[in-house]
Amino acid sequence: MSFRYALQKYIDHPENHEEVLFYDDNVTIIKDLFPKSLRHYLVLPRNKQVSRQHPQEVFNRDYDDFTGQQLYNQLQNYCEKAKDMIIEDLIKVLNICNDDIEKIADLKNFIQVGFHTIPSLSNLHIHVITKDFNSPKMKHKKHYNSFTTSFFINYKDLNPKPTNNHLDDSQKTEYSDDDNDSQNTDYSTNNNNSQTCSPDTSLNPENIIKNSRLICTYCSKDFQFKFKNLKTHLQLEFVTKFKRFNVDLNKLTPNQS
Amino acid sequence: MSFRYALQKYIDHPENHEEVLFYDDNVTIIKDLFPKSLRHYLVLPRNKQVSRQHPQEVFNRDYDDFTGQQLYNQLQNYCEKAKDMIIEDLIKVLNICNDDIEKIADLKNFIQVGFHTIPSLSNLHIHVITKDFNSPKMKHKKHYNSFTTSFFINYKDLNPKPTNNHLDDSQKTEYSDDDNDSQNTDYSTNNNNSQTCSPDTSLNPENIIKNSRLICTYCSKDFQFKFKNLKTHLQLEFVTKFKRFNVDLNKLTPNQS
DNA sequence: TATTCCGATAGTGAC
């Protein structure tokens, strides 16, 4: 078995692995073993047919026992569950009051959910990850850009049912809001395709993560291709964001409670 | 004083420095502090006017007290002296009999003399160096290619008096040999400009040492741009060449007797 | 874009 099936074991035998946070017949939810942020979980559909799909097509076909739309809705619930698990964990770690709605809402907005355009691991997996990107395992430009450019596909953008997701304000209509959940979540990323590249290469997803400059997700500062500088800066942004909590920042370790 | 005048001290105060092997009013001869071969000496003209010349022009003008041709002839003698010093040193180190003409002739052919097209150090300096290029200080491609491509200007090719140096066999005539010394020396290098590059960049000396592939000077094997592989190979070639001498090869240390 | 190892490539600073 090649490295491309490194996630298979969590699908086949979720009960055997420490890093499994939850499983049922439909999904396994694990801590990413190489977390790129303070919290970085993966939702793994266990259905064999689904697990071998590519992100861009998984919801645009039907399966033996369910439609693409049904699958989308089902997995969306598991993604919400993964988000909730992150929130619950952070509430504990950060000593947040359960009724501090503002802080909790802020944390929810600090989580993004979606796929990589070209995953290296073959088993379909959904990233549920906080947006600090402050982690020792965040080691190079492609790591960062895989979450902060259009290489990252937000889960919401894959809903096979047409919505107003892709319409700008002038095109929005009142009836378009029917099926969207009304949570105050923000899955958006810095999909800065507008950088000057030759047109052919900019369309290639591999080149997007290779050639996109490093833009801070907090403040949009451009670090060109100086990854170390970005790392230092992200650590500062992290401290700025989390120092208001009653906790030793050194104990905010990626995927560790 | 910037690093570009690192050699100035040997010109101003040759008596103060351990690495000075010889000096008189005209030149200082030193061991290169970062030898790129088993033996790597530098001949430094001490005349202020001469010291600030560029290699390509130094012999094509006249000076207050001598002509370019006179300077060329004078420095040629000092280069021969530096070569002789290397030979004498190696005869000792390698336990060679003084009457072993063959081995000594072979060593002479194993030394090259000349300039870098674009020296980084401003004081004019002539490299007198064995052609093994087997040294811990040989650290990257530019080091190697600066001695083995047309970036290296053989001293003989700078004689301002027209000779047959640049004529091919069909153009050679009997009168053209008048002023050349008749020693059995070979200053030639692998000036492989014929590698496929775009014409504009291949003419740029900086691009020659950057873009020329790494070719073994012993066997012409092409190592592309794999410098580490070349290093390993040069060490093997070195052992092959010197194992016939009665000496522990580990003691053949660059510029150390 | 899974990681890790190794090495090639590139920029800087040096007083």
Place this chain on the structure above:
DNA sequence: GTCACTATCGGAATGAG
């Protein structure tokens, strides 16, 4: 192309019998 330091960029292997 001086050196030495740091960092970025780039390829290859990775399994299992």
